[in-house]
Amino acid sequence: MTTSFTEQLSKINASTENRNRMRDFVLQHPEVLKDLITFGTDLNNKNHHKGVWIIEMLAEHQTELLFPFADKICETISKYKNDSAIRGMSRVAYFLGTTKSIKLTEFQHEKLVEICLDWLIRDERVACKVYAMKTLQHFGKKEPWIADELKDIVSRDYASQSAGYKAAAREVLGKRR
Template sequence: MKEILFSRLEKSNASTECRNGLRDFIFDHPEQLKDLIAFGTDLYNKNHHKAVWIMEMIAEVKTEMLLPHINTICETISGYKHDSAIRGMSRVAYFLGTSKNITLTEFQKEKLIEICLDWLIRDERVACKAYAMKTLVHFGKKEPWINEELREIIDRDYAQQSAGYKAVAREVLGKIK
């Protein structure tokens, strides 16, 4: 079964139909989630980003399925370099950080906050920065220093950013003022 999953991942593309098929495969065979996570967190595998696409879809619909794998995700999340994987992991971080069904450990929160701040100050794409801001504003409800840091980063970078970034930044600033 593991070989079937890996073969499907390697042959997959970014089409919605393909990604939905892989997501549904994992929903039908939850015992394969461990292998999907291993594939998606193997940063040396040239196709790891394809597994991240599926992890992202699972996080959106059934976040609690990722519960046994959160430490693995948190330990590798800062190592992603592929733009598509980074975008997907920013969504995974968002869904993990905002889930009402999951209680993160301090280590897990710390790792998610750290990478979200890194994504904001690095030269990442807008979608990644948008999810990072949304995740941080959620954590900022309990940790006021996060809101202060977030406001400072947004104020500093706002003028140079795209319209999409500015729209999310305005929304986030409205929540923290």
């Protein structure tokens, strides 16, 4: 790994300015992308969530840059424990799953469906659940069993969830207030 890059990554905080600076650095120096993925998927690294912040931003703005690393991301995505990393990876899953610029392999697709279903069932934060819903809703357009499973889970959990969850659930269920 490029030591100065990973040192900088370890030292950033969650400010938008820092995250944007690191994202822009990666975009200007694509040779560090592999180091970023390694950093963000190394769950033994106490700062891996900081790598996820940048991976998430890349997924949002240039998803296709992550395609060479999609297998690594999909292999690791279900193992995250840090709330900040899980939230970021839920957005990465959404962008990977819904972009038209890349085609997921069967393995990648299965891993994303599996983790999104897990996030909905587990006691995760609302943002993570909302991105899982959106990702599964997209997949459910082509695979009715996913749409059925999503509706079952969301309908069952609706009453006990937060306002943010309920707003996303209404969208998924096609209901108006």
